[in-house]
Amino acid sequence: MSAPIPRSRWLAVAREIGWGRLALTALIVLVASALCVVAGRWQYGRYVAKADAIEAYEAAQTHSIAPVEEVAGAGGSLADDAQWRTVTVSGVIDADSVVALRNRPVDSTAAYQYLAWVDLEDGSAVLVNLGWAPVGAAEDTEDALAEVLTGADVTFSGTLRSFEEDDGRRDAGATRIVPAQMGDPGTDSIVPGYVVASEDCAGLCDDDGPLLEVPLPTLSLGPHLSYAWQWWAFALLVPVGAVLLTKRDLELKRDPSGSKPAPARPRRRRHPSDEEIEDAL
Template structure:
């Protein structure tokens, strides 16, 4: 009768740990590693989005100031490379369209920003962010703004931005910079973006005006790239940690006391005595 073939050592160890335990550990490792990879891809996606925004900003700012009609393009979306361009708008501000944009703090100050339509010579309407004022003075600001709005045609300079995504709210005031949350401009011809007024906001900003200029958002890459690498590193560390825990559990299973065997001391080599050397000769 042939001698039984011994099982491989890894198979014997797997049986000792238990197939159910190994299957559960493998499942947990796969799920956690996958979640770490997904989280890393999400952080990397945010990094790419911000990097593209900074690149687009730098490219737009390299252009000279131009009329908004020349830059924005036609259609429902801004032309490629139009966002962040410095533009001029020449038209008439509609005083009845002024609306407060709520929940927009500026430099950690609770503030309202004020939006209004400007009508151009060709009948096109442009949504303009005129400026901001602290919340406590809302009533006074609206009254002062109504008195300070320039009459007739005015030219202002600003930065062209894409419309924000509509959140569907239709309460008093606006919560997103989107045409649907501002009064009807009375025309179907609308520039597919809004302008953040600067350079005095046509006399509405500064020491003599009721508003202050809305600062452009700070563009920064942030820590997203480092976070992505951390999540991906975690995905590699998960199986290592699972292996160490499984190894420790196996040691406890073999010795429930948890005591680790002391390493064997090496035997010191004994040198022969003089008598043993003489006998050998």
């Protein structure tokens, strides 16, 4: 077992490297390792969120289809087990409330998704994502919607989702699916969630309809867990790399050429000559 390095030698090496250099190296190691840990936690958080979403979706599929009023009554907040439920919506689409949701491409196609309030039979209102259309056809789509939405009763099914977080924007159109970016629903009784319409989007997504059905997001765990482990591994490797680089810099400081002395070659033993042997005898 090798003897520990005396403290005086550590101090001598530290002075040779320089206290300022050591302090700067320690600061860089701490900051870099902390950033790696934070990045790993962020990736792990995304993994947990997706795992929870998949679990909630699978649990929701075990429930039978029910009216949205029964699954998520107006007022309060959306229950955890109501997320991803398949519900039916029966009521009248408020044609004056239609708003284009911007910056939501569908299958890599620049698109507008169209939101509207639906007045339910019990007097409450629910926000519905009716469907989408290409951005280039926005004017024709809005004209077609104005003609189709005549105030007739509609019944369709869809998937219940929780409202998105409001980004505070209040200009033309909407950027988040949230009541604050919609017009007045005409009632204080609002379902605490929105419905992504399916089944031809209440007749708006059939062969002659102006809209296309909005696909649900793909639910997969993705690579976030492996990314988290990679970031945490980097957090451990940063101090190791700092030690190796500091050791290399110290070697260069002692020998600027950077070359290591070649090991001494052992001298070959010279055999005595015949004359030396005779003299020895």
